[in-house]
Amino acid sequence: MSEQAEALTDTATRSPHIIVVGNEKGGSGKTTTAMHVTAALLNEGFRVGTMDLDVRQRSLSRYIENRKIWVGRRAVAMPEHYPLEEFNYNDLSLRQRAEQEQFVAAMTHLRAGNDFIVVDSPGTDSYLSRLGHAAADTLITPINESFVDFDLLAIVDPDDLSITGPSIYSEMVWSCRKARAQADGGSIDWIVVRNRTSHIHAKNRQRVETALDQLAHRLGFRQATGLSERVIFREMYPAGITLLDLTDEEANTNLTMSHVAARAEVRALVSALNLPGVAL
Numbered sequence: 001m002s003e004q005a006e007a008l009t010d011t012a013t014r015s016p017h018i019i020v021v022g023n024e025k026g027g028s029g030k031t032t033t034a035m036h037v038t039a040a041l042l043n044e045g046f047r048v049g050t051m052d053l054d055v056r057q058r059s060l061s062r063y064i065e066n067r068k069i070w071v072g073r074r075a076v077a078m079p080e081h082y083p084l085e086e087f088n089y090n091d092l093s094l095r096q097r098a099e100q101e102q103f104v105a106a107m108t109h110l111r112a113g114n115d116f117i118v119v120d121s122p123g124t125d126s127y128l129s130r131l132g133h134a135a136a137d138t139l140i141t142p143i144n145e146s147f148v149d150f151d152l153l154a155i156v157d158p159d160d161l162s163i164t165g166p167s168i169y170s171e172m173v174w175s176c177r178k179a180r181a182q183a184d185g186g187s188i189d190w191i192v193v194r195n196r197t198s199h200i201h202a203k204n205r206q207r208v209e210t211a212l213d214q215l216a217h218r219l220g221f222r223q224a225t226g227l228s229e230r231v232i233f234r235e236m237y238p239a240g241i242t243l244l245d246l247t248d249e250e251a252n253t254n255l256t257m258s259h260v261a262a263r264a265e266v267r268a269l270v271s272a273l274n275l276p277g278v279a280l
């Protein structure tokens, strides 16, 4: 366990820091980001709880199930995953009550023994997703460098690309921030992270970056560079591990320069999150 992790663990009264990965845009890289942030924190020796609010798709849950096959075979730290059930009651209030009770039970359980709780959310608006967002200390929103993704954050004038107002996801985050402030006076550190970046399409990239800079100020988020487009970020999913879980020996024999750069990207992302007690 690293010294930072020990310091955090020793502070018995400290409640865990909750990291929610969310965006109502499907396929923007939420699960991939949640997996890599979880692996990075585990590798630093922190105790990490995980929750998958995408109760239909369950990609993060499946990744962690895949990870279990390594237990006893190699040193792979496991997060404490709290599986959530999908409720299909037709009565909306009945369903929301069941979801809320389950969410509170999961949080209470994971809070007891972890330094961080990483929460993955679905690519659509849902009651469960709102509960997760309202509990966030840190909210990571991965977006692809495209105006299709940008559209979930802000409405843009088609003529000059100026921002005319917030969009559905930003409105949702705003109401969760308000709910959070009223509930316990807490605030949500919102970080929009560019995912699947590539060195091509430089012109489009520049335009999206300019629009994001304007929006960051208006909506109150920070920006960070996320993961670039690399096969290594997706090919290890069935094995339930990431390139951060390779032993030094495996890394020395298998890691290419591109993998070394990929590891550095994950570490830079986690560092940019400014998580309490984490210095990467």
Ligand SMILES: Nc1ncnc2c1ncn2[C@@H]1O[C@H](COP(=O)(O)OP(=O)(O)OP(=O)(O)O)[C@@H](O)[C@H]1O
Pocket: 025, 026, 027, 028, 029, 030, 031, 032, 033, 054, 057, 059, 121, 122, 123, 124, 195, 196, 197, 227, 228, 229, 230, 231, 233, 234
């Ligand atoms: N940096 C990356 N490099 C390469 N492939 C990536 C990267 N990030 C995500 N992907 C791939 O893009 C697809 C979508 O990513 P992911 O499942 O993480 O998105 P998501 O936001 O969780 O999607 P959903 O909204 O459906 O839950 C997956 O096939 C994933 O492997």
Ligand SMILES: [Mg+2]
Pocket: 030, 031, 032, 054, 057, 059, 060, 120, 121, 122
């Ligand atoms: Mg997902």
